[in-house]
Amino acid sequence: PAPLSTWARNIAPSPTLAVDAKAKTLIAAGEDVCGFAAGEPDFDTPEHIKEAAIKALRDGKTKYAPTPGIPPLRDAIARKYSEFYKIPTQASQVIVSPGGKFSCYLAILATCSAGDEVIIPAPYWVSYPEMVKLAGAVPVPVLATDETGFKLTPAALEAAITPRTRLLILNSPSNPTGAVYTRAEMEALTAVALRHNLYLMSDEIYEHLLYDGAAHVSPASLSAAARERTIIVSGFAKTFAMTGWRLGTIIAPAPIAKAISELQSQMTSNATTFAQWGALAAYTEPEKTQAALAAMLEKFDQRRTFLHAELNKIPGIKCLLSQGAFYLFPNISSFGIEDRIFCERLLDEAKVAAVHGSAFGAPGFIRISYATSEEILAKGVSRLAQFCAGLS
Ligand code: PLP
Numbered sequence: 001p002a003p004l005s006t007w008a009r010n011i012a013p014s015p016t017l018a019v020d021a022k023a024k025t026l027i028a029a030g031e032d033v034c035g036f037a038a039g040e041p042d043f044d045t046p047e048h049i050k051e052a053a054i055k056a057l058r059d060g061k062t063k064y065a066p067t068p069g070i071p072p073l074r075d076a077i078a079r080k081y082s083e084f085y086k087i088p089t090q091a092s093q094v095i096v097s098p099g100g101k102f103s104c105y106l107a108i109l110a111t112c113s114a115g116d117e118v119i120i121p122a123p124y125w126v127s128y129p130e131m132v133k134l135a136g137a138v139p140v141p142v143l144a145t146d147e148t149g150f151k152l153t154p155a156a157l158e159a160a161i162t163p164r165t166r167l168l169i170l171n172s173p174s175n176p177t178g179a180v181y182t183r184a185e186m187e188a189l190t191a192v193a194l195r196h197n198l199y200l201m202s203d204e205i206y207e208h209l210l211y212d213g214a215a216h217v218s219p220a221s222l223s224a225a226a227r228e229r230t231i232i233v234s235g236f237a238k239t240f241a242m243t244g245w246r247l248g249t250i251i252a253p254a255p256i257a258k259a260i261s262e263l264q265s266q267m268t269s270n271a272t273t274f275a276q277w278g279a280l281a282a283y284t285e286p287e288k289t290q291a292a293l294a295a296m297l298e299k300f301d302q303r304r305t306f307l308h309a310e311l312n313k314i315p316g317i318k319c320l321l322s323q324g325a326f327y328l329f330p331n332i333s334s335f336g337i338e339d340r341i342f343c344e345r346l347l348d349e350a351k352v353a354a355v356h357g358s359a360f361g362a363p364g365f366i367r368i369s370y371a372t373s374e375e376i377l378a379k380g381v382s383r384l385a386q387f388c389a390g391l392s
Contacts, residue, residue, distance in 0.1 A: 004372075007124075007134060011133070016121065019353055019355050020355065022347070022351035023035040034351060034352055034376050034380030035376070036370075036380055037354060037355050038244075038372070039371075041241040041371050043296050045240060047278065049278050049362065050228070050278065052277055052284075053275060053278025053279075056273070056274040061273050062267060062273065062274060063273060067095065067270050068094070068270075069096030069270065069276060073093040073280045073283075074094040076283035076284070077249055077283075078093065078094050087157070087221050087232075092250055094250070094254055094257070095257055095264065096276055097248040097249070097250060097264060097269075098248065098272065099235060099247035099273045100269070100270055102248055103248035103250045104127065104131055105131045106263050106267075107233055107250060108132055108137070108167065109135050109263055110252075111166060111201070112135045112167055114137065115136070115137065116166035117137065118137050118138065118140060118165075118166060119140050119160050119165060119168045121170070121171075122141040122168050123144075123177050123357065123360040123362035124171070124360055124361050125174075125203070126359050129141065132153050141162045143155050143362065144156065146320050147251075150174065150179040151185060152170075154189055157192050157193070158192050159169055161192075166198065168189075168198050168199070169185075169201045169203065170200060170203065171202075171203040172204070173206035173216070174206075175206065175357070176214060176255070176305075176327050177329040178323060178324050178325045178328060178329065180322075182219060186217045186218075188327070189219075193215070193219075200229055201230075201233060202219050202231070202232065203232050203234075205248075206238055206239075206355055207234060208293060209324055210324050211301045211304060211322075214323035216324075227290065228253055228264060231252040231260075232250065232251040233249070233250055234249045234251075235247055235248035236249075236279050236282065238326075240292070246275070247271055247275055247279050293358055303323065303374065304370055307313050307370050307381060308321045308322075308328060310382075311330050315333060316334045316335055317334075320331065327368065327370070328367075328370065329362075332365065332388075333363075333365075335392065338358075339356040340356040340358055340359075343356040343366055346387055350384065352380045352382040353381050355367045
């Protein structure tokens with residue numbers, strides 16, 4: 001056998017990227033597949049952001065930048081957190097990284113040593129457990145089902161904490177469920193984490209994709225004590241339809257931000273320089289940014305309510321209404337088929353690509369992304385209904 005490392009042998013490749021890649025291959029081969037597996041907005045990046053990046057290229061912003069990011073972007077991000085979220089933030093606490101995914105990995109590497117335990121509420125984003133393992137730490141998933149709105153309860157958190165627990169990962173709005181923690185829920189979880197001296201990694205990448213008047217609450221906004229223990233991860237991909245740009249952010253207490261910058265300096269250097277100059281336009285031209293975001297949110301919201309209603313019409317499917325992100329996470333356990341098999345057959349027999357819940361640590365569910373056109377959504381959900389009718 002090839003002498004691969006334990007890291008290489010133990011890593012599970014991203015199942016969401018794999019299902020999406022399979023669907024895209026089928027579509028490229030001429031198959032009429034409805035793709036509900038993608039974790040990216042189907043909209044294009046707003047024009048003013050693209051124009052700013054093009055100008056940056058023309059102006060020769062093609063060289064290395066400072067490791068933690070170009071100063072005006074770090075300033076703009078610090079201002080956003082200070083003014084919009086009332087989280088006092090200095091530019092020195094801001095790191096711009098090559099993607100929210102890499103931001104998460106850096107946050108974990110900066111806080112966890114070998115053997116440390118990391119509590120990951122399930123359903124979780126697929127990459128958290130693998131990143132924790134790559135840091136030599138131990139993922140501890142704690143499952144919350146649709147019975148608690150897919151939300152971790154303070155009691156379940158308390159029960160999972162051991163003397164080795166180092167970090168709690170929170171992700172609100174959530175991928176894959178779209179669940180959004182209320183202020184009271186966030187306060188209760190943060191109180192438990194602080195009592196046990198844990199770090200919090202708050203993945204807020206879907207912070208602006210909210211519906212039904214839901215508000216985003218960062219644990220760092222709750223108290224000075226919480227701020228001292230919280231690393232906020234976010235990025236440009238989901239809010240500004242910039243998945244391919246690979247730009248993430250981190251807001252951390254000063255000593256952690258310094259450590260993260262040093263890690264990044266050895267692992268990748270700065271995020272792409274002209275991409276950062278493009279992203280800056282999201283802040284320097286706020287009216288255009290707001291208009292683009294509002295247009296995207298209106299579409300997402302319509303699709304969310306449509307999909308939720310249609311899913312619940314299907315006998316055997318039970319689906320909660322989400323308040324954030326662009327996913328629904330229906331319960332398919334009544335069909336008595338393993339969710340992975342359900343999704344494989346759904347793709348093979350009905351030409352609908354969705355991701356099995358067990359990829360997110362939640363067997364018995366499937367994840368449907370509504371970041372796709374209304375036509376595909378309508379066609380796909382009617383195929384799903386037919387498929388389910390054939391099962392029962
Ligand atoms: N965090 C969550 C919860 C996500 O769903 C994603 C993308 O799917 C990311 C982080 C990473 O986003 P990116 O690396 O594209 O910025």
